Amino acid sequence: MKPILVVGASVGGSTAANTLADAGIPVVMLERDLSWVKPCGGALPPVAFEEFAIPQSLISRKVSKAVIHSPSERKAEIDVVGLEERANDYVAMVCREDLDPYLRQRAVNQGAQLIEGKLVDLSVDADGVTATYTEKNSKVQKTLKAEAVIGADGAYSPTARLLGLPRLPYCIAIQERIRLPGDKMALWEEAAHLYLGEEVSPDLYAWVFPKSDHVAVGCGAGPGKTREMRQLLSNLKDRIASDLEGGETFIEEAHALPIHPRKRMAFERAMLVGDAAGLVAGTSGEGIYWAMKSAARAAETLIETLPDTSLAALRRYEQRWWKEYGTMYRFLQWLQGWGYGNRRQMEVFTDMCRNHHVQQFTFESYMHKQMTPVPWLSQMQMTGDIIAAQVRHYLPTQRAWT
Numbered sequence: 001m002k003p004i005l006v007v008g009a010s011v012g013g014s015t016a017a018n019t020l021a022d023a024g025i026p027v028v029m030l031e032r033d034l035s036w037v038k039p040c041g042g043a044l045p046p047v048a049f050e051e052f053a054i055p056q057s058l059i060s061r062k063v064s065k066a067v068i069h070s071p072s073e074r075k076a077e078i079d080v081v082g083l084e085e086r087a088n089d090y091v092a093m094v095c096r097e098d099l100d101p102y103l104r105q106r107a108v109n110q111g112a113q114l115i116e117g118k119l120v121d122l123s124v125d126a127d128g129v130t131a132t133y134t135e136k137n138s139k140v141q142k143t144l145k146a147e148a149v150i151g152a153d154g155a156y157s158p159t160a161r162l163l164g165l166p167r168l169p170y171c172i173a174i175q176e177r178i179r180l181p182g183d184k185m186a187l188w189e190e191a192a193h194l195y196l197g198e199e200v201s202p203d204l205y206a207w208v209f210p211k212s213d214h215v216a217v218g219c220g221a222g223p224g225k226t227r228e229m230r231q232l233l234s235n236l237k238d239r240i241a242s243d244l245e246g247g248e249t250f251i252e253e254a255h256a257l258p259i260h261p262r263k264r265m266a267f268e269r270a271m272l273v274g275d276a277a278g279l280v281a282g283t284s285g286e287g288i289y290w291a292m293k294s295a296a297r298a299a300e301t302l303i304e305t306l307p308d309t310s311l312a313a314l315r316r317y318e319q320r321w322w323k324e325y326g327t328m329y330r331f332l333q334w335l336q337g338w339g340y341g342n343r344r345q346m347e348v349f350t351d352m353c354r355n356h357h358v359q360q361f362t363f364e365s366y367m368h369k370q371m372t373p374v375p376w377l378s379q380m381q382m383t384g385d386i387i388a389a390q391v392r393h394y395l396p397t398q399r400a401w402t
Helices: 011-022 046-051 096-110 158-162 182-188 226-239 288-305 311-339 343-354 356-368 376-394
Strands: 004-007 027-031 061-063 065-069 075-079 091-093 113-125 128-135 141-146 148-151 170-179 191-197 201-210 215-221 248-258 270-272
Touching: 004 011, 004 128, 004 141, 011 027, 011 096, 011 288, 027 096, 027 141, 046 091, 046 288, 046 356, 061 201, 065 343, 075 343, 075 356, 096 113, 113 141, 113 158, 128 148, 148 158, 148 288, 158 270, 170 226, 182 201, 191 226, 191 343, 201 226, 215 226, 270 288, 270 311, 288 311, 311 343, 343 356, 343 376, 356 376
Parallel strands: 004 027, 004 148, 027 113, 065 191, 148 270
Antiparallel strands: 061 091, 065 075, 113 128, 128 141, 170 215, 170 248, 191 201, 201 215
């Protein structure tokens, strides 16, 4: 059997390769630049560490609270707790320069071959997949024959482009990592802070995420906002300047996030996972878990169907994915448009996040990665609070909120 080619050796590609290699299937990972660290907020639910056997030592910080800051600086403080208290009630903050190499090396230890090179051509025919790549060090162009290809190569996915697919619409995220004096760092250690407001993000949110020895300060914005990003980040830093005083920026980074899933993720002898498939969750922008989960599902589909790599066989991955997660993706996309639509709506969104039922069901779903059924009485209470907030913030005479 020819190997399976996995393009991209970040969290998604490494997970796909590890899953395949563990099943005894030959696999080659092609990564453009092994020294590159993907810019990322770095939030992961604890279930990811259990599901993908990731050691706890890779957690840079455990966050027990989330704080939503409205445009008028009203706050919604949320404990990271679902419907009942558990030992792993936290959001794990990781650094990609630690997580990615670990996952990559684990796949190599299982038997995956790792090549550092740039994919330049891809063709699919009845005999398999032919990939042409340029080795990074030698600059020599080589070809590789594979049974099938998994594209795990990010928002700009060369795999998707070479398969003839259009580029997805994407958001831009920009971030600085800042080391703070001890007294300032202590202000950020327990909570992930999310900031709303057109001056820091017209249609998404800005953030401060704590790590073991620094904070990640960043913001995201939708299509067409690339030129505005530095100013938006500067506005955020001005907004929280007193709490960043004495800090030293040691990394500046930016990256693209797809904002809509692809209609098709499976093709003849090819599948797309993670950002390449547009599988970033709306509202939150969460991508690490979904990259790993989709990569594992794609690899499991191949394990089930090989040597059959036909469209009909590989579409099982796509069909199962949307059957399990379609409702969640559609809801989060809708919530993003509803909650971040304008300044007043951001105030309504903040009020919604103050509702105890919203907090519980949000984190129950986040921690376990499935839509949690909401009892009708809780639905009525949440709906009533949201309607009241809509009225309160859209009344023309309303000037101040508490």
